[in-house]
Amino acid sequence: MTSRPALVWFRNDLRLSDNPALHAATKNGAQVIALYILEEAKGLRPMGAAWRWWLTGSLRTLSENLEARGVSLVLRRGNPIKIIAELVGDEKIGIAYWNRRYVAAEAKLDTEIEQQLLANDCAVETFNASLLNEPWSIQSKTGGPIRVFTPYFRASEERGNPRNVIGYVGKIGAAKAPKSETLEDWDLEPSKPDWATDMDVSWTRGENGAKQRLKDFLKDALKGYAEHRDRPDIDGTSRLSPYLAHGEISPHQIAEAMPARGRDADKLRAEIGWREFSYHLLHHYPALARENFQRRFDAFPWRDDNKALARWQRGLTGYPIVDAGMRQLWRTGWMHNRVRMVCASFLIKHLLLDWRLGEAWFWDTLVDADPANNAASWQWVAGSGADAAPYFRVFNPMLQGEKFDPDGSYVRNWVPEIAALPNETIHKPWVASPLELAAAGVALGKTYPAPIVDHQEARERALRAFEALKT
Numbered sequence: 001m002t003s004r005p006a007l008v009w010f011r012n013d014l015r016l017s018d019n020p021a022l023h024a025a026t027k028n029g030a031q032v033i034a035l036y037i038l039e040e041a042k043g044l045r046p047m048g049a050a051w052r053w054w055l056t057g058s059l060r061t062l063s064e065n066l067e068a069r070g071v072s073l074v075l076r077r078g079n080p081i082k083i084i085a086e087l088v089g090d091e092k093i094g095i096a097y098w099n100r101r102y103v104a105a106e107a108k109l110d111t112e113i114e115q116q117l118l119a120n121d122c123a124v125e126t127f128n129a130s131l132l133n134e135p136w137s138i139q140s141k142t143g144g145p146i147r148v149f150t151p152y153f154r155a156s157e158e159r160g161n162p163r164n165v166i167g168y169v170g171k172i173g174a175a176k177a178p179k180s181e182t183l184e185d186w187d188l189e190p191s192k193p194d195w196a197t198d199m200d201v202s203w204t205r206g207e208n209g210a211k212q213r214l215k216d217f218l219k220d221a222l223k224g225y226a227e228h229r230d231r232p233d234i235d236g237t238s239r240l241s242p243y244l245a246h247g248e249i250s251p252h253q254i255a256e257a258m259p260a261r262g263r264d265a266d267k268l269r270a271e272i273g274w275r276e277f278s279y280h281l282l283h284h285y286p287a288l289a290r291e292n293f294q295r296r297f298d299a300f301p302w303r304d305d306n307k308a309l310a311r312w313q314r315g316l317t318g319y320p321i322v323d324a325g326m327r328q329l330w331r332t333g334w335m336h337n338r339v340r341m342v343c344a345s346f347l348i349k350h351l352l353l354d355w356r357l358g359e360a361w362f363w364d365t366l367v368d369a370d371p372a373n374n375a376a377s378w379q380w381v382a383g384s385g386a387d388a389a390p391y392f393r394v395f396n397p398m399l400q401g402e403k404f405d406p407d408g409s410y411v412r413n414w415v416p417e418i419a420a421l422p423n424e425t426i427h428k429p430w431v432a433s434p435l436e437l438a439a440a441g442v443a444l445g446k447t448y449p450a451p452i453v454d455h456q457e458a459r460e461r462a463l464r465a466f467e468a469l470k471t
């Protein structure tokens with residue numbers, strides 16, 4: 001053990017429990033300096049607005065939880081290479097601990113920092129905290145990436161539980177904390193206008209909220225998850241995604257807390273498997289958010305139509321299930337998975353707009369914006385990804401609505417201007433008779449938009465465009 005202080009650099013692991021880097025720093029009784037950097041460096045993708053809003057709450061909780069153990073969280077904004085070099089020099093830090101990350105630009109930065117520290121007599125120890133299996137630890141028989149989910153997931157299941165959960169850290173020895181900026185300095189939450197009021201009501205950000213959410217989900221919704229997870233009108237999924245994205249909970253904690261077997265637990269494990277698979281893909285294809293995984297899609301004739309894009313973003317397409325999803329996203333920073341698929345398919349196939357426009361909008365508005373999941377999922381819907389949906393699968397928004405929101409309650413909640421329509425027409429208001437529309441107080445084109453495109457025509461246009469690509 002060194003008498004010099006130890007640095008714990010928090011990044012996307014904003015929790016005290018099951019945090020291998022923090023655990024390693026405390027187990028030897030080192031005097032800890034806890035650091036979070038709002039990173040600004042070339043090559044890093046700026047975080048979206050909803051993500052930044054979440055981050056503020058998350059750091060507030062982390063800071064309080066650390067403070068309760070006598071440690072102050074040091075906040076700095078800027079280039080991490082410079083900040084860490086200064087801090088290590090000024091505070092005579094002997095060892096730095098952090099948990100690894102997997103976006104290529106971030107991993108490159110971490111390697112650079114590690115080399116710089118080692119050259120300056122500061123040891124470095126890094127850990128896996130956020131994935132059951134790190135992206136390179138599962139390989140094809142020839143040692144390369146696996147491009148199809150099923151064999152990937154089978155291989156991960158065969159590996160079994162990679163490690164036990166590390167409990168809440170007990171005592172933390174604190175070094176004298178260096179100067180810190182404040183969350184108020186950073187001003188990451190909106191004020192004028194404050195678009196986050198509904199988000200505040202919807203979420204308890206931070207590690208404590210993550211624990212509560214997991215507990216509630218296991219008690220109220222795990223039973224039936226396999227059946228209910230496709231229903232946006234039911235609170236049937238875990239809603240743990242923003243907590244996972246910010247590292248307020250680890251997949252190990254979720255895996256350990258749920259039953260080892262059973263239809264519902266198996267399904268949830270498979271969904272977490274999709275997250276792991278996305279990271280596997282991102283590791284092997286770092287440009288996943290920018291480039292088509294299948295390069296033949298580079299020739300795809302995307303349309304250029306800012307007006308249509310804006311109507312999609314605002315939930316004004318005239319297709320109720322799409323509009324409900326886009327408004328849920330805007331208001332709460334989250335959208336149900338089934339509806340994400342329908343909305344993404346609508347942008348790509350009905351409107352023929354480039355999937356990257358949708359990916360960017362989700363990146364800015366999702367509280368769970370995740371570099372691997374978001375990019376991989378958009379490419380999955382576009383058909384350009386690995387193990388993607390076939391291009392000819394064009395979601396029918398009316399049928400999707402009728403099947404997964406059968407009594408229209410999800411649509412009624414988010415699109416109140418058509419709430420009085422009967423179940424038969426709630427997912428397709430344009431087929432309602434003038435009398436029905438009048439009785440429900442709906443004037444199509446005035447109180448609620450007429451469909452932005454005709455479904456059948458748009459579907460045929462999309463199939464023609466995708467068919468041309470094939471030949």
Ligand SMILES: Cc1cc2nc3c(=O)[nH]c(=O)nc-3n(C[C@H](O)[C@H](O)[C@H](O)COP(=O)(O)OP(=O)(O)OC[C@H]3O[C@@H](n4cnc5c(N)ncnc54)[C@H](O)[C@@H]3O)c2cc1C
Pocket residue numbers: 229237238239240241242244245268271272273274275276278335336337338340341344362366368369370371373374375377378381
């Ligand atoms: C176009 C599109 C964009 C998406 N963007 C993101 C994103 O930025 N961040 C993100 O976390 N998820 C994304 N997803 C995947 C999925 O929609 C969300 O993970 C899920 O809706 C989160 O809700 P939940 O936590 O209640 O999920 P649950 O059903 O409770 O699942 C538990 C966990 O498993 C993982 N998971 C579930 N479904 C998927 C999936 N299809 N792919 C990968 N992981 C999954 C998530 O980490 C989730 O928290 C996207 C899906 C689509 C179709």
